[in-house]
Amino acid sequence: MRILLSVCSRNPESVLFRDLPSWAWNCKKDGLHLAKKKSGKLPVPFQEIETRHEFRVYRKRDLVLVQGKGSSVWDLQGREFLDCVTGMGAAILGHGHPVVMKALKQAETLITCSNLFYNDQRALFMASLANAAPGDLKRVFLCNSGAESVEAALKFARFSTGKTEFICARRGYHGRTMGALSATFRPDYREDFMPLVPGFRFAELNHFESFREQVTNETAAVLLEVVQGEGGVHPVRKEFLQDIARLCREKGLLLILDEVQTGMGRTGRLFGCSNYDVIPDMICLAKSMAGGIPMGAVIVSDRIEHPLGKHGSTFGGNPLACKVANEVLKYILISGFLDSVRKKSFYLMRHLTSRPLSRAVEIRGLGLLTGIQVKGEAAPLVQELEDQGVLALTAGPDVIRLLPPLTISMKDLERLIGALCKILA
Ligand SMILES: Cc1ncc(COP(=O)(O)O)c(C=O)c1O
Incomplete structure (x- = not known):
């Protein structure tokens, strides 16, 4: 079964379905629109096919x-969008x-x-990452996603301390x-997934006392995002x-920073923690590490x-992901x-905060991670x-x-500012 597609985003007519597989014919029988063109070429109902076959967890x-x-x-109809979703922050250098x-x-x-063998690309990447990391963060565990990197950090923290509790932030996402x-x-x-792993306590971000109160003899680590992304x-x-960081040092706790969203330059520094002059015991990375190829660390x-x-x-540390x-x-x-990331970030912030945007309540962010509370x-x-031709995400309601x-x-930044001003005026 072979599907030959010729996709040219600017010309919807050039999206061809030349070799229709049997499952697609079933779609036709079921009345899903596979309208036959005069040319005998059929547009592919990707949306219907995906809807039918996906085990749905996303809206x-x-x-x-x-x-x-x-x-x-570009979408199937050839419409172009400025992409401020970038695969949820994965395509950090853009597409292609x-x-x-x-x-x-x-x-x-x-x-x-x-990982039973050594590999040239893995060795080179680990050395580069360790070299770029602050303080004594010099060893790297490689995996494939953000959740995996957090899972690994939790296990490493439990083993290293012999303790089982973690203090995390309200609104935090890991x-x-x-x-x-x-x-x-x-x-x-x-x-819907109770019981979860026991031992997780939550405190108020940016309220030191709230965190300090949660420390017990069983606390292994504090786990935080540098900028809460999903949480608003x-x-x-x-x-x-x-x-x-001082509390962790004094009490013998580990500090884990989840930089899955804020790492790799997103905040204008390679690691978000460099904006704060803080060196944690572990940094979790993923999303953008390999420019869109799955990777975590x-x-x-x-x-x-x-x-x-x-x-x-x-798959962790595979040569392809490591090379990229x-x-x-x-x-x-x-x-x-x-420097250019920081300049763009200031430019965006300055323009958004200096204009009367009646539907905006607050504009927050660090580097090119921006949130507009509306x-x-x-x-x-x-x-x-x-x-308006701009793709963006929500972060909370x-x-x-x-x-x-x-x-x-x-030019694209101007376009983004223009579109935001229009919808928020
Ligand atoms: C801070 C943070 N940690 C962890 C994750 C989970 O990453 P993944 O979806 O790659 O498992 C995310 C994803 O958005 C995130 O933003």
């Missing part, structure tokens, strides 16, 4: 995205970046290599696997994070130990690149943005979240 938006280049994506495209050629050499979910605050994400784009305050300090053979990952991640990292660290629901405004590529041009 989807009414768009079929088929192509991306730079800061833009030459550095990523070139590194993907590694697939011709070696895609996979078990993923949906059982450990990561136990550290995630949102009751509606948790309630709330940056931690510098004094708070420094106080937490935990970078650990000297204080972290774990027994041999009791944690692992089949190494090239993405090198690109982010090119002199001036992170009056009422954010979802209809995200739809209005889409109608009343926040619009923007995760543009760090490579966004000033």
Whole structure:
């Protein structure tokens, strides 16, 4: 069964379905629209097919995205959008970046290599990441996603301390696997999956006393995001994070920073924690590490130990992801690149905060992670943005979240500002 598709985003007529497989014919019998064109070429009902076959866990938006280049994506009808979703922050250099495209050629050499063996690309990437990491964070565990990196950090913390409790922040988000979910605050994400992993306590972000009160003899670690992304784009305050780091040192607790969303330059520094002059015991990374190819990591300090053979990952540290991640990292660290991210971030903030936006309550963020708290629901405004040709996310019920590529041009930034001003006026 072979499907031959020719996708040219700007010309919907060129989306062809030349070799219709049997399951698609079934769709036709069931009345799903496979309208036959005069040419005998049939448009593919991707949306219907996906709806029919997906085990649904996401509320989807009414768009079929088929192509991306730079800061833009195109849908099946050839409509272009400025992409401030970027696969939830994964495409940090935008779509089809030459550095990523070139590194993907590694697939011709070696895609996979078990962690039972050494590998050139893995060694090079680990060395680059450790070199770029602050303090004594010099060893790396590689995995494939954010939740996996958090799971690993929780296990490493339990083993290293011999303790079982964690203090996390209200509104915090760390993923949906059982450990990561136990550290995630949102009751509606948790309630159907009880009992979760025991030992997770929650305190108020940016309220030091609230955290201090939760420390017990069983506390292994404090786990925090540098900017709460999903929870509404709330940056931690510098004094708070420094106080937490001091508390951890004094009480012998570990500090784990979940930088799955804030790492790899998103905040204008390679690691978000560098904005705060804080060095944690572990940094969790994922999303954008390999420019959109699945990858996760935990970078650990000297204080972290774990027994041999009791944690692992089949795909973690595969040569393809490592090669791409190494090239993405090198690109982010090119002199001036992170300066340009900070400049764009200031420009966006300055323009948004200096205009009368009657539907906006507060504009928050760090680097190119921006949240706009609005009056009422954010979802209809995200739809209005889409109608203006800009894709954005929500973060909770009343926040619009923007995760543009760090490579966004000033022209596209102007376009984003224009669209935001229009819908928020
Ligand atoms: C801070 C943070 N941690 C963990 C995760 C989970 O990452 P993943 O979806 O790759 O498992 C996310 C995802 O949005 C995140 O923002």
